[in-house]
Amino acid sequence: MPLTLFEKIWNRHVVVEEEGELLLHVDRAFFHEGSSHAFDKLEQQGRTIARPKQVFAFNDHYVPTTGRENGVAGIANAEIRNMVIKLQTNAARHGITLFGIDDPRQGILHIVPPEQGITQPGLLICGADSHTSTHGAFGCLSFGIGASDMMHVMATQTIWQRAQKTMRITIDGKLGFGVSPKDVILAIIAKIGVAGGTGHVLEYAGSTFSHMSMEGRMTVCNMSIEAGARAGMVAPDDTTYAYMQGRPYAPKGVQWDAALALWQQLPSDEGARFDSEVSLNAPDIAPMVTWGTNPEQGGPVTGVVPNPRDVKDEIAAQEMAAAIDYQALTPGMALSDITVDKVFIGSCTNARIEDIRAAAAVARLGRAVIPAWVVPGSQLVKRQAEQEGLDKILIAANFEWREPGCSLCTAINGDQLQPGERCASTSNRNFKGRQGTGGRTHLLSPAMAAAAALKGRLTDVRDLLKGA
Amino acid sequence: MNPFTTITAVAAPIDEPNVDTNQLCPTRFNKVPRGPEHARILFHDRRFNADGSEKEHLLNVAPFNRAQIIVADRNWGSGSSRESAVYALYEFGIRCVIASSFGDIHANNCYKNGLLPVVLSDAECAALRTQLREHPGSTISVDLAAQTVIDPQGKTHRFEIHPVRKKCLLEGLDDIARTVQYRERLDAFEAAYKSERPWLYADAV
């Protein structure tokens, strides 16, 4: 019987089946400072980590993005410092690998493992963070779990799961000028909705994805959770293998050949059946921005803020009106008339080298007229960008070049919006208060964010690039 | 984990779709160790001003301040995987949330903490919320063994639940106890798996 990529990975990881619940082997587990509840539970029950070599910890959520010269001791806020120290202590006590604040490989938990070759095709990965879906870009099954499930993974290196449905999202064709993978995923979510993928694992297929870089695939898979799906995946191919070869944790020599032979069997078979199918046409996708307070509330930058009166369903209309009200917008106003106070280029969605390149390519066309932060996703990204001179371009254009971490994406390290502040952000969530209580968020691509910085308003980056 | 069997309690209607876990527990409270203070963390930024005084919010006022059931809309608990969102609900006193759909991770976190997520249709949820708004303080009964919700008007609504989740909730069982019974099969699985993919266990080079 023809199988999907998801089914092949799933089947290979089943240890036990009990009344329709399956006990699955977990290859890798990831967590961060915010995962302290899982450790607390583990200790309360007097348990230890079963397979410490398969568990990795990251300092990202709570680390400051400036003044990092003094490492942990340099963290001014005592509460935050304690969170970072607590993770260090827990990692040391349990013998797990920590990519700590001082580590030259430090960065966000969804950016470092691919860079290090820890993320590989065919694996089952669990992370104490919903954007663990990012790793699916490598053709693995990767999803976020809560503290109780994480404790179970730590104690047993397995997880109980029920069967998932599959949805294939096919996009063919070439993306238009100025259109990026971020626009692709925002367009997908605008189409299927924030609950459209609930209960499903998404597979992104079609020529648009086979021509997409690993960085781009990671951006798309990252936001699968924003469509309600726990996981998203792209079949591994030569782009995947080329990215992986030579990475520190990637197999070497004869083991590489053995791994490759396994990986090449993973892509969905011809004729494999998905529970649902969705398709989009790449050339139809324009640069996107969100206007509302969830990721489906967005559209092409050339559009306007919608009018709740045009919506038939009463509840949907109320929901739209509430979002427009929170965002302090008016129905019918052009999206490109929305002025912003701040720009954030960063997060596990868009803080990889290609994202920094895209931002710099726009930044060089002018000067930021509002505070604009660039927060690379990892020390590796930061160094690479500096080697390419991108930091200089950005700084010359009045952007701020900071140290790697989650930063303004989730606003718990001290970086945050003030009430009423409006931010053009490359992160993944525009929920009320996500970037700071009372803050307002518009999601967009790195190039679009840089364009917003130059103009002080949401701007169609194509107009800027065309003029260049 | 405390078991869940039956409950008859005041229910609070929350007429808002897509209530994400960041609303249930704002991010800055993630680091708070689980405890009674989570009762105040629930919907914190909607319920309290910066100076700690109360805002106008359904859950701040009687009879809803003693609600043990929430009737919500669709896509309840979307967003972040934070389990602290469930701690906030639980410590406030909520034992059951009824919605037409749930964020996957959040629903799973509910099960793991003795809180029952019940899926009813959009229409049923809307009807329940209307009844609760029109008769504040009226109660709903939930019977897990029978898989039923009895609304304030006495009408019975049936819901589906996976048999294993049902059993774990009814008995207050946690998953690790289940898993360790399979020690031998786990070991055999791992041995075969490791010999197939030895590179997965190597150090970085």
Ligand code: SF4
């Ligand atoms: S960058 Fe944002 S979304 Fe990504 S892991 Fe950090 S907090 Fe979560």
